[in-house]
Amino acid sequence: MALFYMAFSSVLPVFYSTPIELGVAHGVFQLLFYARLHDRFGARAIHIAGVGSGVPIIILFPVINALARVHGLGWAVWLSVGIQLSLATSLVMCYPCLALFIRAAAPNRASLGATNGIIQLVVAGARIIGPASAASVFSYSIQEGHDAWSVYYYLMTVAFLAVGTSLLLPRDPSVWEDH
Numbered sequence: 001m002a003l004f005y006m007a008f009s010s011v012l013p014v015f016y017s018t019p020i021e022l023g024v025a026h027g028v029f030q031l032l033f034y035a036r037l038h039d040r041f042g043a044r045a046i047h048i049a050g051v052g053s054g055v056p057i058i059i060l061f062p063v064i065n066a067l068a069r070v071h072g073l074g075w076a077v078w079l080s081v082g083i084q085l086s087l088a089t090s091l092v093m094c095y096p097c098l099a100l101f102i103r104a105a106a107p108n109r110a111s112l113g114a115t116n117g118i119i120q121l122v123v124a125g126a127r128i129i130g131p132a133s134a135a136s137v138f139s140y141s142i143q144e145g146h147d148a149w150s151v152y153y154y155l156m157t158v159a160f161l162a163v164g165t166s167l168l169l170p171r172d173p174s175v176w177e178d179h
Contacts, residue, residue, distance in 0.1 A: 001051055001094050002123045004162045006130030007155060008057060008091070011138050042046045043097040043173055048166045050094035052165060053087040054159035058152055060084040104173035 037046055064080045071077065106115040134155065141150035 001047075001098060001162050001166070002053065002092075003126035003130045004054055004155075004158045005091055005094075005132035006127045007158055008054065009157065010063075010086070010131030011134045013153060030093055030096070034093055037098075038091070042171065043100045044166075044169045044171050046090075047094050047097040047101075047169060048163070050090045050092075050097070051088040051159065051162040051166045054162060055156065057084055057087045057091070058155045058159060060087075061152060061155075062149070098174045101169060104175070 034046075041049075060080055060083065064077055064084070067076045067080060081121075100118050102115060103112065106112040134151065137154045138151040140146055141148050147153075
C-alpha cells in the first residue's frame, strides 16, 4: 500500500504539470468519517476498498488527458480531477487500518516496538522506491518512441498487487492478538 501510494503521489503532480501534448481533504474526511466507517465495515473492508480505489484513480489519468485534449481545461477535466482526488481520500484511509493490523501482528506487547520498527523500515523502503520508480517510468513513457501507457501499466500492476495482498488480511485484526 505504501509503495502504491508513494508511486501515485509522485506521478500526480508530474502528470498535472505535464503539457497536454505529452500526456487537506484527506485528514478532514478521516476525522469525520473513519471511526463510523470502521465500526460499520471493519479495518479489512476499509483497507480493501482503499487500495481498490487505486484502480479507478489510475484509469482517470488517461481519461483526464483525453478530456483535456478534446475539450481543453474545462469543467469535465476539473470534475475528473476532483473525482480522482476524492478517490485518493479512501486510499489514505488505509493507513489507520494498517496500524490496527500491525499492532495486532505483534507477538506480544513487549515486541510491539520492534514490530513497528520493522514495518517502518519496510515503509521507508517503499517511500524511496515508489516515487523514484513511478517518476522514472513516467519519464520513460513520455519520451518519443516509447509506449505512453507504460506508467499506467506499472501503476496498475502495483495497485493490483496491493489489492491482492489486502485480500490476505484477516477479517478482524484481533485474530492475531493474544487473548
